[in-house]
Amino acid sequence: MNRTLVICKPDAVERGLVGEILGRFERKGLRVVAAELRTLGADLLARHYSEHVGKGFYDDLVAFMSRSPAMVAVVEGPTDTWRVVRTMMGATDPLKADPGTIRGDFGTEVTENLVHGSDSAESAQREVSLFFPDL
Numbered sequence: 001m002n003r004t005l006v007i008c009k010p011d012a013v014e015r016g017l018v019g020e021i022l023g024r025f026e027r028k029g030l031r032v033v034a035a036e037l038r039t040l041g042a043d044l045l046a047r048h049y050s051e052h053v054g055k056g057f058y059d060d061l062v063a064f065m066s067r068s069p070a071m072v073a074v075v076e077g078p079t080d081t082w083r084v085v086r087t088m089m090g091a092t093d094p095l096k097a098d099p100g101t102i103r104g105d106f107g108t109e110v111t112e113n114l115v116h117g118s119d120s121a122e123s124a125q126r127e128v129s130l131f132f133p134d135l
């Protein structure tokens with residue numbers, strides 16, 4: 001699986017950072033093979049974030065992820081694309097993310113951390129199918 005799911009979260013769209021974020025992946029050598037601006041609903045988010053349902057931050061996460069449109073995209077590369085994307089995203093908490101990463105360069109708080117990327121080859125396959133069943 002050399003494709004992975006990327007979501008430029010509502011904060012990234014609101015702040016006009018979609019081009020910056022997808023552009024970084026493009027400049028790295030990855031290719032955007034699908035992208036659509038979508039407002040994500042609670043049911044889809046519960047499937048996408050199933051491992052987090054019931055956690056203390058879950059309601060805030062869903063409120064944030066559904067408050068305005070997100071740019072949902074599939075990115076392709078030669079190998080381990082999910083890992084390349086995760087490395088370029090930086091740590092979940094932008095305060096701990098290294099400079100040079102997307103979260104390290106543009107984020108200040110853990111909920112509004114700009115970007116989602118699948119966290120394994122299995123997650124990538126599952127998430128691409130969930131958001132782009134026809135791809």
Ligand code: DAT
Pocket residue numbers: 052057061091092110111113115116117119
């Ligand atoms: P990642 O997005 O780096 O894969 P994750 O899957 O652990 O991180 O969590 C999903 C999202 O949930 C994350 O991007 C932001 C939010 N989140 C995670 N841990 C949190 C926490 N302790 N407090 C608030 N929000 C959190």
Ligand code: MG
Pocket residue numbers: 119
């Ligand atoms: Mg995750």
